[in-house]
Amino acid sequence: MATLFFYLAPAMLGTVLDIDSINQTYSALWGLVGLWLFLRCQGIVRIVSYVICCFLAMFSKENGVLWFAIIPLFAWGFCRLSLRRLYWFVSLALACVAIYGIARLSLPDNPIYANEEYYNLTFAAKFKNIAKFLALTCIPTDYVGIVQRTPFGMVRAVVTFLLAMPFCLSLFVSKYCYWRERAFWTLIVCILIGASIHLATLFTVMHAYASLGLEALLVAFLLNKMILSRRIMSFFILYMVAVFAIATSHWEAARASGFMAQRMGENTLRLLNTPVDSVYSITLEDTVASYSSFIVPPAKAFGWGNAAQHASGYRWPQTWRDTSLQRKDIAAIPRLVKQARREGYRCVLIYDGESISVASR
Incomplete structure (x- = not known):
């Protein structure tokens, strides 16, 4: 037990x-x-x-x-x-x-x-x-x-x-x-x-x-x-039903978060279409609740670019830099895009939840 x-x-x-x-x-x-x-x-x-x-x-x-x-x-x-x-x-x-x-x-x-x-x-x-x-x-x-x-x-x-x-x-x-x-x-x-x-x-x-x-x-x-009476065993069976349900719920939530990361990585490569050696991403911070590794917001699930590199087998992009922005600072995006271009990044992506858009390429 x-x-x-x-x-x-x-x-x-x-x-x-x-x-x-x-x-x-x-x-x-x-x-x-x-x-x-x-x-x-x-x-x-x-x-x-x-x-x-x-x-x-x-x-x-x-x-x-x-x-x-x-x-x-x-x-x-x-x-x-x-x-x-x-x-x-x-x-x-x-x-x-x-x-x-x-x-x-x-x-x-x-x-x-x-x-x-x-x-x-x-x-x-x-x-x-x-x-x-x-x-x-x-x-x-x-x-x-x-x-x-x-x-x-x-x-x-x-x-x-x-x-x-x-x-x-x-x-x-x-x-x-x-x-x-x-x-x-x-x-x-x-x-x-x-x-x-x-x-x-x-x-x-x-x-x-x-x-x-x-x-x-x-x-x-x-x-x-x-003394393991019939009453105690009945309580234990109910407890096991509860914890199996709890464990299943936690496992399913972790699985869903993992699939979200995989989906975002594959969608990023599909959007880029052809290999690029360097990417700069701007991630808008999520407002959804998070819970350990079970309920993970899109930004953290994506791993600030790691999910895309994993999806390509770490062949490309070789360089990935990410900047996280609070939604109240969204006006800073044009400045960050220009800065990324000056620093030589081949592509600039903007992530808003699971939504991905190309800001510059």
């Missing part, structure tokens, strides 16, 4: 269906492997596997550094590690992190583009991160339907929520007696640690994956305490 919870969660789909999330996947993988080996092994094998797996998790994605704290804390919470040994592993973790930090800071400084959303420290941004975390962790519903805001989508969201909640409530609320156990609160703290970096910076569906494995372990812990 916990395995199905993991594999059908929107956070899992938002990760494996995203084009830039393989680092998050491997970071969680090595962290969970390290936890498994830590609980199974003893002595020098435990220490070596702990250090190696945590470093691999950190090298995959820097939030993997949190596994240095999660693994020994988890073992202590389940009485697999004494408090004295916990302190020893905390000291080892601090030493490893210090070594990595020194090596990291000794690298040459190379200023690159940084997403400003990561540095948004306003209360509203942090509250939004926490709300996303709680929603994706505790509230199973069809978020695609909510973002689409169509009558059918909203009905789908409400129905999946009502089908899934009886099992969730029976799992977490009706068994509050287990809340007094150290293992329960250890799992809660480990989940919060796993999500902490993203809660402090930028939190999306993909980032919920960092602690999803620990959430599945929490589900398994509570299920193991329950």
Whole structure:
């Protein structure tokens, strides 16, 4: 049951269906492997596997550094590690992190583009991160339907929520007696640690994956305490119906976004007709809602020219430059077209949603 919870969660789909999330996947993988080996092994094998797996998790994605704290804390919470040994592993973790930090800071400084959303420290941004975390962790519903805001989508969201909640409530609320156990609160703290970096910076569906494995372990812990009565099994069947519907909706939305990118790339090549070596595109920013890699606006789906280059097998155009404009700045288009011609671009295209027009050639 916990395995199905993991594999059908929107956070899992938002990760494996995203084009830039393989680092998050491997970071969680090595962290969970390290936890498994830590609980199974003893002595020098435990220490070596702990250090190696945590470093691999950190090298995959820097939030993997949190596994240095999660693994020994988890073992202590389940009485697999004494408090004295916990302190020893905390000291080892601090030493490893210090070594990595020194090596990291000794690298040459190379200023690159940084997403400003990561540095948004306003209360509203942090509250939004926490709300996303709680929603994706505790509230199973069809978020695609909510973002689409169509009558059918909203009905789908409400129905999946009502089908899934009886099992969730029976799992977490009706068994509050287990809340007094150290293992329960250890799992809660480990989940919060796993999500902490993203809660402090930028939190999306993909980032919920960092602690999803620990959430599945929490589900398994509570299920193991329950007597699987006919009522619980009925609730679980309803839950499975809901999450299968949610997963299907998310997969279909991601598929539609991918086909839109393919369609825009092919239409661009069809409009150009003959190969050109350089293209300058002006993209009007979309006003439609977006949701991770599931509901993607045309501009982002097109990838600022990458979809067209992919459609040609990366044979042409060799050079593609894009400028995004807000719709209130549409008067700047003639100036940008002249600038592109002066810089030697062979063709200038304007993208308004999926609509494409040639401004200069």
